[in-house]
Amino acid sequence: MAEAGVRMAEPGDAAEIARIQVTTWQSAYSEMLPPAVLAGLDNSIAEQEWRGTITDGPATVLVAEEGRWTVGFCAAGIAPESEVASADGALPEDAATTALISALLVEPRWGRRGHGGRLLATIGRRLAEQGATRGITWAPEADSASLSFFRSVDWSPDGTVRTLDAGGSPLREMRLTGPLDFEFKHD
Template sequence: MTTSSVRPASVDDAPTIARLQLAVWRQSFATVLPAAAVNTDPTSHSASWANRIEWGGPVLLALEGTEPVGFAAATSEPDRRNLLDTLGEIEVLHVVPRWGRRGHGGRLLVATAAELRRRGARTGRWWVPQVDSATARFLTAAGWAEDGVRRELDTGAAPIIELRWSGTLDLVAI
C-alpha cells in the first residue's frame, strides 16, 4: 500500500509545484482563467514559486508515495477587525484531478491549518472561484462557510468572481 503524506516544500520543489499548478489550471480552470495564465511559461512560474518558498511560505507538498500530487500555500496577518488576533489565509490548495478523492486535499487542509495555527491564527479564509463547486463542497464538508463577501478579479478577459469562505483552523481530520 502506498503511503500518503504532506511535507514542507523546499526551493528545489518549485519546478514541481509550478508543474502541478499548471496541470490543475489546464484541467480544472481552463474555462475560467485567461489563456495567458493557463499557458504560462513553466520556467518563469517555477521562479515565482521559488521566490515564494524562499520568502517563507508556508508552502506544503502532498505526496502519494514519492509522487507529488498537490500543494498548498498560505499566509497570515493581523486580523483587521481585532488586531490581537491573527487571520490565516489559504492562498491556494490544489490536487491534480487524477489524484483526487484519495484524501490529499483533506491532508493538505489539515496541515496548512496546523501551520497557520503555529503562526498564531485561529480562523482562516479562502477565496474560491464562484464556479468551483468541487472546492465549495470540500469546504462545506470541512465546516467552512461562505461569509457573504465576494470580489471580482479583472483578468483582461472575462472577470473571475470569487467568494470568500471562512472557517476554523482547529481541523483534526477531514
C-alpha cells in the first residue's frame, strides 16, 4: 500500500470531497435512497457547501490520502443542541461537550484499508483537545457497513431515532454514541 495519512482539509480539497460524497452515496446508498435523489446530487453545489464549511466552519474537516489520491473525509465539531437532545427535547448533562461526527466517508474503491479508522482517530484526538468528552453520529438503520464500523470502536445506539424525508421516501436513522479515544477491534 502507498503511504497513507490524514490532514486538515483546505479550500482546494472541496471538489474532491464533493466528488467522494456523491460517488459514495450513489454507490453505498443505492438501495436506501430513491434513484431520483441520487441522480439529483450535484457536485458543484456540494463543492460550494464543502468549501464554505472548510473556510468558515462550524465543523473541522479532515481528508484521508493514499499516495497522491484523496480517498475519504470526515467532518466533525461540537454537536448542536438539536442533535444531542433526547426525543422529548431534554439535553444531557454533557451536551456542551458532545461532539457530532457529521460525515465520515471513504470512497468504496479505497475501503478496508484503514482510512476510516485513521480519520476517526485523528478527529477524535482533535475533538478531545477542544474539550469534547464523547461523540455522536447518525447512521441509516439499513447501513450495515457504517453501523459495523462504529460498533468496532465501542459506539452503540443510544435509543434515539429519527426519520428523514429522502425525496418522498422515509429514511430512518439511529443515533450512535461513544468515546473519542478510539480503539479498533478487528474481526
